[in-house]
Amino acid sequence: MVTIYDVAKRAGVSPATVSRVFGGRIPVAADKVDAVRRAAEELGFVPNRNARRLRTHSSEIIAMMVPDIANPFFTVLTRAVEDVARAAGYSVMLCNTDDDPVREQEYLRVAASEPVAGIVMVPSAASRLDWALERQVPVVCVDRHAPSYDVDAVVADDRHASACATRLLYAAGHERLACLTGPAPVETSNERLAGWADAVREHTGSDPDPELIARARYVDTEDGERAAYHLMTSPRPPDAIFAANNRLATGTLRALHRLSLLPPAVGLVSFGGPPAVLFTPPGLIVTHLPTIDMGTTAATMLLERIAGADIPARSIVLPITMEDPQHHATP
Amino acid sequence: MVTIYDVAKRAGVSPATVSRVFGGRIPVAADKVDAVRRAAEELGFVPNRNARRLRTHSSEIIAMMVPDIANPFFTVLTRAVEDVARAAGYSVMLCNTDDDPVREQEYLRVAASEPVAGIVMVPSAASRLDWALERQVPVVCVDRHAPSYDVDAVVADDRHASACATRLLYAAGHERLACLTGPAPVETSNERLAGWADAVREHTGSDPDPELIARARYVDTEDGERAAYHLMTSPRPPDAIFAANNRLATGTLRALHRLSLLPPAVGLVSFGGPPAVLFTPPGLIVTHLPTIDMGTTAATMLLERIAGADIPARSIVLPITMEDPQHHATP
């Protein structure tokens, strides 16, 4: 392995000077800079990051902890974080937690032991951040809040947007609205359900009928399809469904297709992106999550923390945009 | 920061003993192991990986270099690699190259400077691996071969499977087959095109009509839709289309839908997974890439190399499975 000593010898300077040339902070005479660069080039020298990190107690690694990188939402989020990180000279360590607290804890331990410069994480209700926080490792949460920890968070305006989208269903003339949301432990599932319920209460003057609330896994469309089919074949079926993510909406469309009941006969909200279908049924209401924006915002906030920003924890709420196929304008 | 010295003092042993307890290789008396573990627990000690790596010249980081993590195929591949890596105690560093040789080079440099234990990469035609190979960093290529480098590779049987799928189109009675494939610089685009051409030659006895070959970007469905529409509205349109990936197939279905020409009226192969559509049109032929298998195989091969396996470079070709909706059996 080529070290600064080899480069120093070849360039006729001291190792310290080589270090300064690559560090960039301390000024070095131009001719020596040239000599060092040339020598390094000839020898194929690359600074050893481990030695540097050991010495400086710094690191250019950011841990990205997500439930499942195979989920497109987290994938785009990760991509956005990686873009910002790379531009700032950081590398991203990928940590798939599967929403498993044990795995998350293992990764937090790796992060502490690395140690990483900071952590961007999508927490679960059971997340325990103590390990990281005790060690002063900056953490920024995205998409969900970390329960009972006072850390930065970047989330979308789920509840408000859900209520808006639901109102559009009423505006389109639907009266009996169902909500198909995700698992109870996931924050966004509940926020979206709450927003739907807000709009229902606002319109009907009373609490929503519990029979019109269904839950299914966020990840696969089959579970959503089953739940939607069940809703639509119940004794008093809804005339519109609020689907809390686009996979649930895809499943719902499959179920509706089986029943020959596609929109606009039945109202449908696809929350967070269009469903994966051949054509967009008329009347379909789609909201768009600011996924990339969430990722870049979180990464930027983390970089600020890493740079030493000593300010109180912030919670950023990003707006969700909406396509209303009827009015072509969004509230 | 808590070091082995702190733990040693508290446990009443030497730093070396603490190191040995955490290293696990050298035997230590049971009572001292206990004492060390307790002390470490109480102090919240985590071994510093940078110091360890500096000393041992080893690293538990694997670089995963992919064109675009936002592409579901690479996402699943990455997920598979991460699973194998984590099980073996390795972390994954995510490197998005966008198929940009400059970015790739930057990342190779980071990988050398880290230094990482090994690299799993999806190379492009322009990939230059010299940096890594000179430094003896093990590299395994997935999905595509690295041009003119003698390194391990795990690829799918694209050409053969493409020919098989194309034969199914002929078997279904179609006669004039078009091929909608990806960009020319991408190896799989050309392999799939070649397989399609093999089957066409085999059936017609002559080279395929160049007018029946179209290229579109792999990533978005719009480009494929445009190309498919163009093919179908040409003077002598095909009666079947071989779409070289599922996004192209999705775009093709959109185009066919606009023309009211869905399968089985027009034959269609969706290569590498089902298209994202509401229902599966009858007669659609779908092939399935062994994505997860490719990822786990590549990661496993890399771990072998890291462990020191000194064997010639291997090229593993994984089979692609096929659903034939008509025969329900696959060649």
Added chain:
DNA sequence: TTGTAAGCGTTATCAG
């Protein structure tokens, strides 16, 4: 089995 001590490659300190 255990302890001592010498590095691993870099950066920071402190004279010059």
Added chain:
DNA sequence: CTGATAACGCTTACAA
């Protein structure tokens, strides 16, 4: 501006 030199936290001969 530059050069010697001492850490950074850990592993590993070598000795005991």
